[in-house]
Amino acid sequence: MKTKTLKKNKVNIITLGCSKNLVDSEVIMTQLKGNNIEVEHESTDDDSGIVLINTCGFIDAAKQESIDTILRYADAKREGLVDKLYVSGCLSERYKADLVNEIPEVDAFFGTRDVPNLLRALNADYKKELLGERLLATDHHYAYLKIAEGCDRPCSFCAIPIMRGKHISKPIEELVSETKSLVVKGTKEILLIAQDLTYYGLDIYKERKLADLMRALSDIEGLEWIRLHYAYPSGFPMDVLDVMNERDNVCNYLDIPLQTGSNNVLKLMRRGITREKTEELVAAIREKVPNITLRTTLIAGHPGETEEDHQETIEFVRKMRFDRLGVFPYSHEDGTHSFTYEDKLTGEEKQARANEIMDVQEEISREINESKVGNRYKVLFDKIEGGYFVGRTEADSPEVDNEVLVEVNDDTFIRIGDFAEVEIVDASEFDLYGELVK
Numbered sequence: 001m002k003t004k005t006l007k008k009n010k011v012n013i014i015t016l017g018c019s020k021n022l023v024d025s026e027v028i029m030t031q032l033k034g035n036n037i038e039v040e041h042e043s044t045d046d047d048s049g050i051v052l053i054n055t056c057g058f059i060d061a062a063k064q065e066s067i068d069t070i071l072r073y074a075d076a077k078r079e080g081l082v083d084k085l086y087v088s089g090c091l092s093e094r095y096k097a098d099l100v101n102e103i104p105e106v107d108a109f110f111g112t113r114d115v116p117n118l119l120r121a122l123n124a125d126y127k128k129e130l131l132g133e134r135l136l137a138t139d140h141h142y143a144y145l146k147i148a149e150g151c152d153r154p155c156s157f158c159a160i161p162i163m164r165g166k167h168i169s170k171p172i173e174e175l176v177s178e179t180k181s182l183v184v185k186g187t188k189e190i191l192l193i194a195q196d197l198t199y200y201g202l203d204i205y206k207e208r209k210l211a212d213l214m215r216a217l218s219d220i221e222g223l224e225w226i227r228l229h230y231a232y233p234s235g236f237p238m239d240v241l242d243v244m245n246e247r248d249n250v251c252n253y254l255d256i257p258l259q260t261g262s263n264n265v266l267k268l269m270r271r272g273i274t275r276e277k278t279e280e281l282v283a284a285i286r287e288k289v290p291n292i293t294l295r296t297t298l299i300a301g302h303p304g305e306t307e308e309d310h311q312e313t314i315e316f317v318r319k320m321r322f323d324r325l326g327v328f329p330y331s332h333e334d335g336t337h338s339f340t341y342e343d344k345l346t347g348e349e350k351q352a353r354a355n356e357i358m359d360v361q362e363e364i365s366r367e368i369n370e371s372k373v374g375n376r377y378k379v380l381f382d383k384i385e386g387g388y389f390v391g392r393t394e395a396d397s398p399e400v401d402n403e404v405l406v407e408v409n410d411d412t413f414i415r416i417g418d419f420a421e422v423e424i425v426d427a428s429e430f431d432l433y434g435e436l437v438k
Helices: 019-034 060-078 090-102 115-121 160-164 172-184 210-218 239-246 263-269 275-288 307-320 347-370
Strands: 007-015 039-041 048-055 084-089 142-146 189-193 225-228 250-255 293-300 324-329 376-385 388-392 403-407 419-427 431-436
Touching: 007 019, 019 039, 019 048, 019 084, 019 115, 019 142, 019 189, 048 060, 048 090, 060 084, 060 090, 084 090, 084 115, 090 160, 142 172, 172 210, 189 210, 210 225, 210 239, 239 250, 239 275, 263 275, 263 307, 275 293, 275 307, 293 307, 293 347, 307 347, 324 347, 347 419, 376 403, 403 419
Parallel strands: 007 039, 007 048, 048 084, 142 189, 189 225, 225 250, 250 293, 293 324, 403 431
Antiparallel strands: 376 388, 376 419, 388 403, 419 431
16 A cells, blocks of 8 residues: 555445345445445545455355455554555444454444444534435446345345345335336446345235235336346246346346255255255246246355265256356355354365366356357446456356457447347356447
8 A cells, every 4th residue: 555645534345245245335335425435336536544344254265365364454554554444244233342452443333223323423414315325336227126134034054134134124215216226327237236135025915925026126117137146946926037038128137046966965055945846946947937047146164064965966066057157165054054054165175176166167057158149138348448348248257157248440440338239149157248230
């Protein structure tokens, strides 16, 4: 970090972890701006007197990244490069007592639902009139929409309920108002996020209301893509697929984390579903929306997962042929039910299993991508990088999925944040290469 004159009241917010954390940071930024406090997201100017680190505490790697970041800024504070240091988010919620003792350079720690107290520490008032307003940390053409907080699911491996509490849905009218405000400012794509989208509405409406929310959002003029992330398979509301078929601006895309292909491990994970029921659900989804893109995530090396279980998951991946897939090595999280199981596998063994699964998925992804050569797609362009305009099709979510690359040259002009029609001319495992259709 450079030595320079600090702006004592300027706040630099560092966001770690998932897109739900990013939304929390955007809300805080909006409140600070509404209090006439200068704020930036992950500023590279190094002139902020105040640094707020919004942490992740989900798995070991995320916790280590959060701790390393806090320590880096604690060192900066000791050197006089930062005046005040605050920490919020999941790690702070979960380990506040330990952190207070271990890192005294931090001026205060705040939990996941402690925004008013955090604002007071920053000499800001919580302004209710700013509810639904967002100062985006993403490019303006896409934004995450957090439709609920917390989770009521009993998954044995997951610490989210410990850090985020019970499921709380946001009312439909609030979400519509928030989305309208974003669209007026140029947002074209909304990504619906929650720990569990499919539970939406049960707490406040006494029935699942995700389909109703999707219709209400779809009616907003100027909103071109609506994308669904983190749907729970057990009790999946099939009426959301009707909305996909009805509405052109609802992407034929579903992120549905399935965690494993082994019945033994599904039972240990307390997922409330069997492999057979999962396969029936995937088949029913594909029958109802034939051109849907399915994304899933798996966990490798959960306690009790045998080599036979691992091979069952590999066979499951081969059989299901998911369009998008990610794998996490199991993280042994204190406070969860899985923490009571013996964690026998080493980190290297878990990673090896994760790599084996991804090797299978790489073949599938290459085959799916190669089948797209010669086809034309509507592409939303996010950035210019490495000599290419980089965009995404309806089948791709930002940061986690495939990208479409169009070479930058004198004959090609694409404005970032715009859609364009692209013909695919080549493909690799995780990228498509295209040319503008003129």
